[in-house]
Amino acid sequence: MVSTVRTQAQPAEVALPRGLLIAQAWSALGDAVAPLSNPEGRPLARTVKLILDPLVLRPVQNPRFAAGAVGIEHVDALRDRITEAGPVLAATAAWFLVVKKERRKAGITDGNPQDLYFQRCYELASAHGDPRLDPAAVAGRAAAVLAEAHRREGPTLAGLRDFVTGHDAELTRLLDTAWAHPPVPRREPGPARPEAFLATCATTPDRALFAALVADSAGSRSAAELDLPGGARVRGLTDLDRPARPVLGHGAAKQNLPKPFDRSVVERLFGAVTSPLRDALDDVPALVRQEISRSAGPWQLADETGRVVLALGWEATVALVGGPPGPAGGATARLRLRWDREAYVHRALRMPSSMPDGVRADVDGVREAYQRRLWVRVHGRELRHDTVTADELWDVLDGVLRSVVLDQRDRLRSALERRSAGGPS
Amino acid sequence: MRVERTEAGVLVGAWPAHAERTALLEARGALLAWDVLADDPVPSARIHDLDRAADWLWEVYGTAAAAITSGAAEVTVPAEGDWRVRDACRVVAHLGWADAWWPASPTAGVPALDPALLRAELAVATGSVEHLLDAEDAVERALAAVGPFTADPAVDALAARLVALAEDYGVVLAEAAVPSRSSFALAAGGGEQAEGVTVLSGADAVDWALVPQGVVDAAADARWSLVRRQGSTFLEVAVSPGPRSGPPLAARFGQVEVALDDTDGLGRVTGRAPVPPTVLLLPPAQRVLTVYAPDFASPAAGPDPDARTRRAAIVARARSRVGSPTATLTERLAGRR
Numbered sequence: 001m002v003s004t005v006r007t008q009a010q011p012a013e014v015a016l017p018r019g020l021l022i023a024q025a026w027s028a029l030g031d032a033v034a035p036l037s038n039p040e041g042r043p044l045a046r047t048v049k050l051i052l053d054p055l056v057l058r059p060v061q062n063p064r065f066a067a068g069a070v071g072i073e074h075v076d077a078l079r080d081r082i083t084e085a086g087p088v089l090a091a092t093a094a095w096f097l098v099v100k101k102e103r104r105k106a107g108i109t110d111g112n113p114q115d116l117y118f119q120r121c122y123e124l125a126s127a128h129g130d131p132r133l134d135p136a137a138v139a140g141r142a143a144a145v146l147a148e149a150h151r152r153e154g155p156t157l158a159g160l161r162d163f164v165t166g167h168d169a170e171l172t173r174l175l176d177t178a179w180a181h182p183p184v185p186r187r188e189p190g191p192a193r194p195e196a197f198l199a200t201c202a203t204t205p206d207r208a209l210f211a212a213l214v215a216d217s218a219g220s221r222s223a224a225e226l227d228l229p230g231g232a233r234v235r236g237l238t239d240l241d242r243p244a245r246p247v248l249g250h251g252a253a254k255q256n257l258p259k260p261f262d263r264s265v266v267e268r269l270f271g272a273v274t275s276p277l278r279d280a281l282d283d284v285p286a287l288v289r290q291e292i293s294r295s296a297g298p299w300q301l302a303d304e305t306g307r308v309v310l311a312l313g314w315e316a317t318v319a320l321v322g323g324p325p326g327p328a329g330g331a332t333a334r335l336r337l338r339w340d341r342e343a344y345v346h347r348a349l350r351m352p353s354s355m356p357d358g359v360r361a362d363v364d365g366v367r368e369a370y371q372r373r374l375w376v377r378v379h380g381r382e383l384r385h386d387t388v389t390a391d392e393l394w395d396v397l398d399g400v401l402r403s404v405v406l407d408q409r410d411r412l413r414s415a416l417e418r419r420s421a422g423g424p425s
Numbered sequence: 426m427r428v429e430r431t432e433a434g435v436l437v438g439a440w441p442a443h444a445e446r447t448a449l450l451e452a453r454g455a456l457l458a459w460d461v462l463a464d465d466p467v468p469s470a471r472i473h474d475l476d477r478a479a480d481w482l483w484e485v486y487g488t489a490a491a492a493i494t495s496g497a498a499e500v501t502v503p504a505e506g507d508w509r510v511r512d513a514c515r516v517v518a519h520l521g522w523a524d525a526w527w528p529a530s531p532t533a534g535v536p537a538l539d540p541a542l543l544r545a546e547l548a549v550a551t552g553s554v555e556h557l558l559d560a561e562d563a564v565e566r567a568l569a570a571v572g573p574f575t576a577d578p579a580v581d582a583l584a585a586r587l588v589a590l591a592e593d594y595g596v597v598l599a600e601a602a603v604p605s606r607s608s609f610a611l612a613a614g615g616g617e618q619a620e621g622v623t624v625l626s627g628a629d630a631v632d633w634a635l636v637p638q639g640v641v642d643a644a645a646d647a648r649w650s651l652v653r654r655q656g657s658t659f660l661e662v663a664v665s666p667g668p669r670s671g672p673p674l675a676a677r678f679g680q681v682e683v684a685l686d687d688t689d690g691l692g693r694v695t696g697r698a699p700v701p702p703t704v705l706l707l708p709p710a711q712r713v714l715t716v717y718a719p720d721f722a723s724p725a726a727g728p729d730p731d732a733r734t735r736r737a738a739i740v741a742r743a744r745s746r747v748g749s750p751t752a753t754l755t756e757r758l759a760g761r762r
Contacts, residue, residue, distance in 0.1 A: 017490070019480035019556075038553050040509040045556040068476055100592070112565075112595040203476070328432060337433060337473055345451065348444045350525035350638060352721045399561075406560060416637060419672045419720060 219307025236368025536760025621654030
């Protein structure tokens with residue numbers, strides 16, 4: 001599968017696409033890295049994201065290797081970096097095959113093997129080299145990787161239920177107290193302007209401005225609107241006129257959860273305690289008590305950064321429903337372009353353009369669906385202490401619209417298939 | 426190829442003239458499109474984020490990519506080069522097109538595609554181009570869409586790749602089962618011959634965009650007649666079904682709506698509605714039958730004068746793909762599974 005990617009850099013060029021340079025250097029590594037490559041011999045998306053970027057190129061330490069174009073003077077350095085990593089990458093690939101085989105033997109099917117094992121295989125390769133060097137130790141090391149990757153620590157759904165049931169009276173009192181003294185909303189806008197941040201966040205995020213928005217409580221200020229009648233409803237966060245104190249709850253189902261603010265405390269934590277990332281969570285008592293106080297906070301979030309993200313998301317989606325798109329290249333204009341593109345893709349893919357009311361209710365209301373999805377993401381990250389940074393913000397805003405749009409397509413398709421099969425719509 | 430720069434981004438080449446002939450790929454920072462009626466392996470592109478697209482644009486345009494990013498108005502894409510990734514992109518786009526627009530037609534001899542095979546081949550092809558797609562979870566979504574998939578010797582290699590891909594992404598595939606294929610609706614319906622005197626009749630093509638894929642024969646016209654019987658006037662409509670079942674159909678003729686909820690002795694989907702005699706006085710230009718699925722699309726105004734030629738060309742192209750060694754496995758095996 002060895003291939004060479006030819007380039008004919010023109011003299012005038014001062015930079016080359018990073019993807020091209022990586023592909024060139026990668027193809028020189030040959031078949032040894034095939035398990036980390038796609039059938040065309042390019043590194044897999046996760047090979048770049050989980051191995052080459054964080055472990056080999058390290059653009060944080062080496063900004064000259066950062067995404068985008070690489071200056072012509074750094075081209076050789078980048079190629080050398082990958083070539084030098086060749087043996088350890090080949091060993092990583094070999095370890096990946098070993099671990100996958102062990103996974104199959106153990107009958108494990110959950111989790112994405114690339115996500116779970118790529119970096120661990122790189123560690124094994126760095127520590128022990130190629131697995132064939134020490135065949136006697138291979139099975140044990142692979143099994144240890146599996147045990148570590150699939151070790152499920154952190155709170156569980158059963159633990160959550162037990163705690164809530166056992167502390168019913170105390171927790172209900174806590175809820176009452178938290179909701180008896182809601183924060184006094186500050187309605188006047190602060191000095192830091194969300195739209196200024198949105199204007200450049202897709203290309204050159206202004207970290208200082210983002211920090212100023214947080215320091216200035218721009219998120220909490222924007223939450224004042226949620227207390228007005230219908231304010232949280234139009235943002236897709238509740239079916240009620242005003243958010244009501246959540247109940248503690250007991251059970252939850254993955255499907256058909258109520259809107260975020262209408263969820264019980266258990267339902268709010270359900271996703272997090274059943275996720276593969278639950279080892280990043282606090283223990284159950286802390287988790288529940290924090291959720292209770294979170295539910296009474298602005299945007300029903302605990303951290304001002306998350307509230308700012310929600311405020312920015314609401315602002316950035318105004319053009320999806322006919323509002324002004326703001327400056328070209330800004331987040332608002334870009335989200336609008338994605339939405340327009342989706343209308344075209346719908347026609348090109350022969351998606352339904354009219355549908356029964358039951359389905360329509362699910363599909364309409366993109367801004368509400370967006371805000372709801374964004375809340376769930378930010379809330380989940382808050383639970384894992386994974387605060388959104390200024391640099392990540394555009395990817396979060398764009399990614400939420402993408403997943404809202406793709407889910408709509410899936411929902412339309414399955415509604416159509418259901419009706420075609422003669423079932424109820 | 427021409428390169429135009431607009432406020433919305435950069436347009437490379439001529440975009441296909443109609444959605445029905447567009448094989449589309451949603452790449453990171455750009456849409457790519459191949460015209461299914463042309464043999465050009467080089468797609469046109471609508472680039473909306475040049476920074477993101479620059480990372481992979483060279484896979485598609487080779488050395489011309491640098492000129493595109495740096496502002497050229499005209500570029501030449503070299504014929505020579507390693508185009509495996511571009512070809513893989515084209516397969517993904519083409520399968521997406523086939524999923525949406527494949528003109529299955531018993532009358533024109535275009536056999537139906539096996540939807541399960543198509544989804545399987547699409548998932549495997551998506552795995553080849555994941556690194557330049559817009560959706561980060563494109564492979565997982567494509568794998569999740571693969572329904573019960575029955576292997577047979579003709580698709581062994583594909584099935585093996587599908588299983589390996591699913592394993593690499595930790596997706597549990599739907600259990601294999603007996604493939605459910607709806608057979609052509611040949612069951613005799615009421616069969617009663619409409620008696621009476623046919624005063625006017627005609628036939629009109631069905632607009633593909635108004636009905637879901639495969640529900641109506643893509644090449645057969647829908648027929649209408651105005652019949653006088655026992656002092657009343659009736660509109661009678663018949664349309665040939667395609668290989669798939671779908672939501673209920675209806676037809677519009679002038680101001681008249683008629684539900685197509687019956688089947689005649691020829692297996693056609695039919696409907697009949699009483700109409701006022703004034704319908705007979707409609708000027709010929711308004712005697713147009715529009716068949717549509719109300720739960721899918723509404724009849725759109727606006728003439729589409731190219732439709733007949735374009736659709737005939739697409740039907741001919743599809744027929745030529747069946748059994749062709751250069752076509753996708755799904756097309757080669759059309760009608761055989």
